[in-house]
Amino acid sequence: MDKTEFTRQEIYDLVWSKPFSSLAKIYEISDTGLRKICNKYEIPFPKTGHWQKVQFGKKVDREKLVLSDKWTETKITLSDRETSEKDHYLTRLARLTKVIEKEHPNLLEIPERLTKPDSLIDQAKAYFNSKESTSHWRYSSEVHTKSGLLSIAVAKDNVPRALRFMDAFIKLGRKRGHQIEISGHDTVFIVDDERYKIRFREQHTRKTIQTGTWTQSELIPNGILSLKLDNLYHKEWKDGKILLEKQLAKIMAAFEIRAEDDKIERARREAYWAEQKRLDEIRKKEAAIKAWELKKVDILLKHSKKWNQAKKLSSFIAEIEMRNNSSSGKIVDWIKWAKDRLDELDPISNGLDIFVEKYEYSAD
DSSP: OOOOEEOHHHHHHHHTTSOHHHHHHHHTOOHHHHHHHHHHTTOOOOOTTHHHHHHTTOOOOOOOOOOOGGGTTOOEEOSGGGGOHHHHHHHHHHHHHHHHHHHOTGGGSOOSSOOSOOHHHHHHHHHHHSTTOEEOSSOTTEEEOOTTSOOEEEEGGGHHHHHHHHHHHHHHHHHTTOEEEEETTEEEEEETTEEEEEEEEEEEEEEEEEETTEEEEEEEEEEEEEEEEOSSSOOEEEOSSSOGGGGHHHHHHHHHHHHHHHHHHHHHHHHHHHHHHHHHHHHHHHHHHHHHHHHHHHHHHHHHHHHHHHHHHHHHHHHHHHHOOSOOHHHHHHHHHHHHHHHHHOTTTTOHHHHHHTTSOOOO
16 A cells, blocks of 8 residues: 555545445555545445445446535545544644744743733723722622623732733734634634634632521632633633643634634535535426426316317318308408407417427426
8 A cells, every 4th residue: 555645536436446344454444434534524435235236236326526625635544543533633733833832932921011012901901900890799809891891800819910811812813813802791802704702711619608597609719710712612721730821822723723623614514505505406496397297288188178179169160151151241250250269279379389388397
């Protein structure tokens, strides 16, 4: 086995050339792994019973490979590791983190004091220093920003650290072409047009307080700071063995990978629904054509009935003309009127081309 990387088209050609069991031996991959690769890269493969039909010379259909721009430059490795989404993500994350660390070493060193802070940090700092700043109604020892400012909620003592981290995060993001947008109470981080709602917060520990005969609990900030992504993923980066400040490059890399994957997933969904719409339109057209075929039979029977009536009427009018021996204008006028009605009744009176056009299908 010399070749190690394949395009989607090459994988497609392979899986329709030999059974999975044969390919698995050649490329040293499990049947399941090969099937997962096909599913991952949207490559159709033979279903159960296909190769038995081939063996007995029966006719088989080959499902077409749908072309997709998102896989144009993709090179696929035939290995079970390729099917591990987690390993793949961690590899990408580690690689991009190193790139960011190499490209922006100065921006990753968060100073002990704010230095030329971003305007959004200045606004948040001014609010925390004002008399307007208040504690959260549920957490008496915590302060939080108001609508129109960066979303920050921490204990008072941790405000400086929160501002320094967010200042570094914003500056690094802007340097890498990203944006921060404030929308009411929401802070939105925009990466390649993908929008992510974020919050800087301090985690809490529940503490039980005895007041006379009453027992109540209160959430107390515990000093563990975090940056939280508030969407379907609910991702959160927080202090641990490594402080949040030392995770800045990794956090930025995670957002950029998420944006890249979200764009691909959106394109995949759009392509899927576009294909479903196309197939639905085909099914509707086929159903309409089938319905029209049934309707044509009904039209044919009606035309046949009218033609028989017209044929009888034509014989009747001809008989009248034959028996007319007078020069009466009334009879002549009647015969003319009757022939006009005959033309209206006869479905082929205007010629066969016009008659046949009535049987042609129209989408309208």
